[in-house]
Amino acid sequence: MDVTLHAAPRGSDVVREQIRIVGVGLRREALVAAVVFGILTIAIVIDIFRCDAATWFDSTDWTPIAVAAFLFPFAVWRRDARFKPAFLWTLPADRRKLALAKVFAGWVWMIAALALLIGWQSTLARFSRVANAEAMPVIALIGATAMYLFGSALILALRHPVRWLVGTAGVFFLLGLLNQVLGLGPDGRTEAIITSTGVFSALDHLERISRMYPPFALWAIATFLWVGAGLAALLAAASRHRERRRH
Amino acid sequence: MLVNLDPADGRPLYLQIMDEVRRSIVAGTLKAEDPLPSVRELAAELVVNPRTVSQAYQELEREGVVYVQRGQGTFVSPAMRRGGGERRRTLAREMAKRALLEARRNGIDAEELVMAIQKLAAEEERADARASRAKGDDE
């Protein structure tokens, strides 16, 4: 029998298909978001007509965006049995690259969603007749990207990321209790350890940095650091799915 | 031509297919120059490996029972018009061989088997004759 070996798919085809299929997979989330934002829009528009919309536009708190970006990968990977012989891994593409392609695909959709959000905000802000009403600046996309990368890294590195998150939160809670019991106060050593490590300090720092509206150089450095750290974490996590390994 | 395979038959499937083709020729359902089903058709019909069908057809070709027209298919060879008597004898011989094997397995020797067959045939003949007489009486 003369066997003509078949070619593996091109990387660009794999990425394109991942973008499409992740999009299909996020339909339900998109629908929920559309309903929520639809209701919000109605509420805001009603308030605008009542000239009472100021409360909608006085916050520049980005924490919800950061949290959403961090949780976005959980929606992207919701159905894949990453650490089992999942359907995804039977495809003829390098597993590590396939994982990264899926992360990229999710990022594309997240950025698209955030762009829509910014568009929605700025449109409403323009019609709000509220003084100094602002939409979230484009810089927020970079912060969201960093959070998304951390979330993705967690998903690819850990079999049970939710358990780890809950467990970590539990540990911090206990440490906090310990703090109070020992009477160390908010500036005690334990507190310092807590805030200098862990996911929550990351959230906190990012938020603080972004809230300061730093000059260009500062935020460029911060961006570089956070996105770089996120990328490094992602690449390290993805190597758990590397193929070329011998025992 | 209809091919039937017997899963309980211990013989290789390709031999069973060959026998079925030979039987069809003796019975006259396959005539000289008739096309055989394609390997693909027969494999799908019988749910057998296409290689098994190919093997049967190749053996039949080697025996001169069929010939292959490239790109057209497999046909019963023209030589099958003649020599029908000999093919009948071959077929009978194959059947006898199987019966003999079965008899030996049961501790019956060839002579006993032949006698049993002759006796059975005579009985059936008498029964047929009685039946036709009864029919004649009715009329």
Next chain:
Amino acid sequence: MSGEAFAVATYGLSMRYGRETALDGVDLRVSEGAVYILIGANGAGKSTAMKVLLNLERPDAGRAEVFGLDTALRGPEARAQIGYIPEQQAHDYAWLTCGRLIEHVAAHYPAWDHAYAAHLVSVLGVRLERKVGTLSKGEGRRLQFVLALAHRPPLLLLDEPTDGLDPLVRNRTLAQLAEHLADTPTTVVLATHHIHEVESLADHVGVLRNGRLVAQLTRDDLRRTVNRYRVEVAEGWQRPPELRAANPRRSPSGREMQWTLIGEPSDVTARLASAGAVVRDVTPLALEEAALAFLAEEGAA
């Protein structure tokens, strides 16, 4: 043989799940173009062997090749040659319609034959608009057949492919497989414990028992070397211990015995005769019975 090309070759493949041995020094050799059925009880290692070929599982020892491609080093290339029907249905994509899943898989195989895929969909009666998660077991199997065959892969790995198919659909599906084999040069490795359902397609047989490959031979060799022997013996007679035997039966009188014995018939008959048994009868067995003899073999580890 150095000249022979193997579609699948494994070398001392061993794998454990915790304390369970899944594979124990398995040396599979599947010639190109063969239809190789891999037989064994549940948990005998059939599925694990397939997963190693797809580089879904990493063996503890040994290595595997698909058309000469080391599966651990060139996994994606190896998988590009394979159409795979897993034993368990993938629930990962339950939310997709059948049509969208077919499209998704198609995007990963440059050789995907869209016309053939459409043909398979209609022959096997796959309803494209249905959600994968709502399919019955049989419908899911048929969808998997479409996914596995439509890129005409050089190697098909079918893990219990008839599982969940009702008899009519099974026949239609296997007939489609036979037709596929006639049209496309394909090697098939088919793991099953429903041997009779697929035996007419097989030309090679491998038998896994507790992770060990206890037999690997062509169909013709299997038929020749595994037979049922009936002998007459003196009371209290014992079988020569070097004979590999399964399914022994003894008449109440003790003077008649029967087993399935493994070995060249002339050799086995000579040994029986020299041990004082009178061989009454040697019967060839159907493939299923012959293969099962290796699973029921007495005294095997």
